[in-house]
């Protein structure tokens with residue numbers, strides 16, 4: 001029987017219960033920086049441009065009418081070039097920034113309306129951050145960096161150490177507990193950053209350009225570690241990046257920002273196959289479709305000929321994987337099955353390769 005379940009469906013029930021309430025809803029959120037943002041907000045509805053706000057009103061439009069539903073237990077990527085508003089947006093989620101207008105609902109509760117005590121609890125127990133520059137304390141060992149959050153929470157030392165040892169092991173740092181950050185490479189330091197965030201066991205992980213300071217190969221390694229861990233931890237992860245390949249690799253969903261507005265959001269496949277405008281088209285032009293597009297997007301519903309001699313693959317299979325499987329099998333056709341095992345149609349090798357190349 002083919003395993004056609006999505007990673008979310010495969011997650012352990014207990015973990016799903018823990019994370020299912022931690023969806024994040026950003027609704028009608030705008031942020032204007034300046035002396036009197038409340039005077040600028042009404043102008044946004046009248047269509048005043050970012051440039052006019054800057055030139056005429058001497059304010060900066062950071063974000064304009066952002067609406068994003070971030071599913072619980074999934075990786076939501078926020079992608080955009082420098083100055084598009086990514087950091088401003090992620091900082092609203094733990095209310096390091098207050099919106100000029102709009103709501104940030106976490107588990108249905110508006111973060112912007114929390115009392116100082118509620119906000120403190122929320123930040124401490126519900127969210128953890130991984131920073132671009134790692135944010136490790138240089139005079140603390142790896143272990144003491146990893147326990148830091150639990151120490152603040154007043155958790156007994158033995159439990160702090162247990163949790164830290166577990167997560168340091170999971171990110172491949174067993175044996176490095178007594179090293180200091182300066183004794184580690186950048187990639188290893190960011191593993192500590194990730195372990196420290198996981199030690200807190202918060203359901204929401206906020207990762208602001210977390211892998212952007214790393215060399216390309218190390219960066220891909222870190223992405224693999226995160227994806228592997230996410231199969232088990234099923235956190236609600238908000239991941240900021242300016243890199244499309246990283247966005248496509250990590251994001252269950254991706255929102256692309258430009259000049260403080262969402263230009264397009266959806267799955268990587270949706271964005272690559274149906275770019276919303278020229279701007280997005282330019283972004284996705286050089287994407288390796290084989291790593292993004294699934295058989296489901298290519299197969300046409302048709303009856304399966306009785307004598308077909310092919311391999312069977314689930315419709316969620318990526319084109320690149322499908323080609324490898326086909327070549328390894330020595331056969332010439334793929335029978336594509338839906339998540340319930342029903343045959344949807346057949347695909348030949350040339351058809352799959354043509355879909356990888358694109359129009």
Ligand SMILES: Nc1ncnc2c1ncn2[C@@H]1O[C@H](COP(=O)(O)OP(=O)(O)OP(=O)(O)O)[C@@H](O)[C@H]1O
Pocket residue numbers: 033034060061062080081082083084085086087088089242
């Ligand atoms: N405190 C602030 N005061 C005034 N303008 C600000 C402030 N913070 C951000 N901005 C402006 O808001 C816009 C969005 O900035 P933001 O830092 O969120 O973008 P970004 O996509 O994260 O960029 P980068 O990738 O360079 O960090 C920019 O025009 C920026 O100059």
